[in-house]
Amino acid sequence: MSCKTVLYDKHTALGGRLVDFHGWVLPVQYEGILAEHRHCRAAACLFDTCHMGQILICTSCPEAISLVLTQDAPGLQVGKAAYGFLLNEAGGIIDDTVLMRLGEKEFLLVVNAGTAEGDYRWVGEHLKSAAEIVNRSAEGWAKIDLQGPQAARILSPLTNVDLTQLGYFRVTTAKVCGKDCILSRTGYTGELGYEMFAPGDAIVEMFDAILSDRQARPAGLGARDSLRLEMCYPLHGQDIDPGTNPIEAGLGFFLKSQHDHIGSQAVRRIAAAGPGRRLVGFACETRRRCSTGDRIMHQGRQVGTVTSGAFSPSLEVSIGMGYVSADLAGPGQDLEIATDRAFIPAKLVEKPIYKQGTCRTKQLL
Amino acid sequence: MAPEHLKYTNQHEWVKVDGNVATVGITDHAQHALGDVTFVEMPKSGRQVAKGDEACAIESCKAAAGIYAPAGGTILEANQALQDDPSLVNTDCYGAGWVYKLKLSDPGELAGLMDAAQYEKFLAEQE
Numbered sequence: 001m002s003c004k005t006v007l008y009d010k011h012t013a014l015g016g017r018l019v020d021f022h023g024w025v026l027p028v029q030y031e032g033i034l035a036e037h038r039h040c041r042a043a044a045c046l047f048d049t050c051h052m053g054q055i056l057i058c059t060s061c062p063e064a065i066s067l068v069l070t071q072d073a074p075g076l077q078v079g080k081a082a083y084g085f086l087l088n089e090a091g092g093i094i095d096d097t098v099l100m101r102l103g104e105k106e107f108l109l110v111v112n113a114g115t116a117e118g119d120y121r122w123v124g125e126h127l128k129s130a131a132e133i134v135n136r137s138a139e140g141w142a143k144i145d146l147q148g149p150q151a152a153r154i155l156s157p158l159t160n161v162d163l164t165q166l167g168y169f170r171v172t173t174a175k176v177c178g179k180d181c182i183l184s185r186t187g188y189t190g191e192l193g194y195e196m197f198a199p200g201d202a203i204v205e206m207f208d209a210i211l212s213d214r215q216a217r218p219a220g221l222g223a224r225d226s227l228r229l230e231m232c233y234p235l236h237g238q239d240i241d242p243g244t245n246p247i248e249a250g251l252g253f254f255l256k257s258q259h260d261h262i263g264s265q266a267v268r269r270i271a272a273a274g275p276g277r278r279l280v281g282f283a284c285e286t287r288r289r290c291s292t293g294d295r296i297m298h299q300g301r302q303v304g305t306v307t308s309g310a311f312s313p314s315l316e317v318s319i320g321m322g323y324v325s326a327d328l329a330g331p332g333q334d335l336e337i338a339t340d341r342a343f344i345p346a347k348l349v350e351k352p353i354y355k356q357g358t359c360r361t362k363q364l365l
Numbered sequence: 366m367a368p369e370h371l372k373y374t375n376q377h378e379w380v381k382v383d384g385n386v387a388t389v390g391i392t393d394h395a396q397h398a399l400g401d402v403t404f405v406e407m408p409k410s411g412r413q414v415a416k417g418d419e420a421c422a423i424e425s426c427k428a429a430a431g432i433y434a435p436a437g438g439t440i441l442e443a444n445q446a447l448q449d450d451p452s453l454v455n456t457d458c459y460g461a462g463w464v465y466k467l468k469l470s471d472p473g474e475l476a477g478l479m480d481a482a483q484y485e486k487f488l489a490e491q492e
Contacts (some may be wrong), residue, residue, distance in 0.1 A: 287403050288406075311403040
């Protein structure tokens, strides 16, 4: 049984093609994946991200949070956000998350849809009495993402926040359309953009107000996937999962915590030994698609497996990510992708695959 | 509506017959279901195919599918315009988005194809 988000009626009215995604009914596209992808890179798109889990953690002991998350919670300043992981003892990735510090004692943990329930339990079990934990998604909180170089220009007239003062990976309480919300400059597309967290009725109002700007168009999961893949942002359950670790996924940069956390010994050990395989990004020589599970070949021998594949509208070729033997994982390496229909020549590229993303821009308006 | 002058397969290909040459493409229903077409494999001229063989593949942002031969024969040519602009299959599936031409060994093999009205009925039954 799939859940409808608060924006369900909007999606049907806008002609969205609906699919099930981890138990949520969400649009895979409206006018088309390619057009939505290109519009997000050129102007701005609005995404329903109500399926993502919102876990509020209130504690006077941020050190406790750092036991279950790789983020440095005590060192995170109020108004900043940090990417990191929930790891198991073996260093495997239970989930990838963004931790936002809303106040001295208040943290918002944003997690993936398919793992939200498990994350909530995991955090609860490990923090026990050290924190009060609220599953905000279960209380009707919703979320939308406005992403694209025009995002600040579109959002500015609707909010009381001076967006020029809200840098990349910063978060603040705000009013949007006169409604209280949490506003962060974060996203999953590589473009300048914002995520808005608020109760469902407020999100519906914001959705309408943003789309009344002609430069803003709704976009679905299809464009969200090709946008994030061009940036080599991993998708949990596909590129990373409890059987993979941040070191081999090339995400060791995000293991900054000085604190010991669940899995920290394991990832230190893996980092010291060097991983046997690495998550790489590749660009194919043709438009021909490759997809999850396709074999990555070198001189007739399988050396890896594709975890994500898509057509890249920005590069006009097919692209992907996958795990490859560490000795063949350097940029420039020529490989072949074996699909059930064809052998596709491909070359490993420096991440991200798309390099013109505006997410860090200082020229907002 | 499916154009009256074409024949249709239950794999959602359309076939235009001109003497012993058949032009093959995919229907509006098929292109809509596939979504944005990103790649069309070009079948090689001169290749022999039997009725029901996969002549080539078509891919979209969401899926890959085969395009099958409606009858046996020899591939005459593929629509080279689709190599640079596969979106023609979406924007003009019955015209500029045609996929390949086939020289028929036995035009009688096309006898089982549907006409436009039958294909529309077939689509309605699949809903």
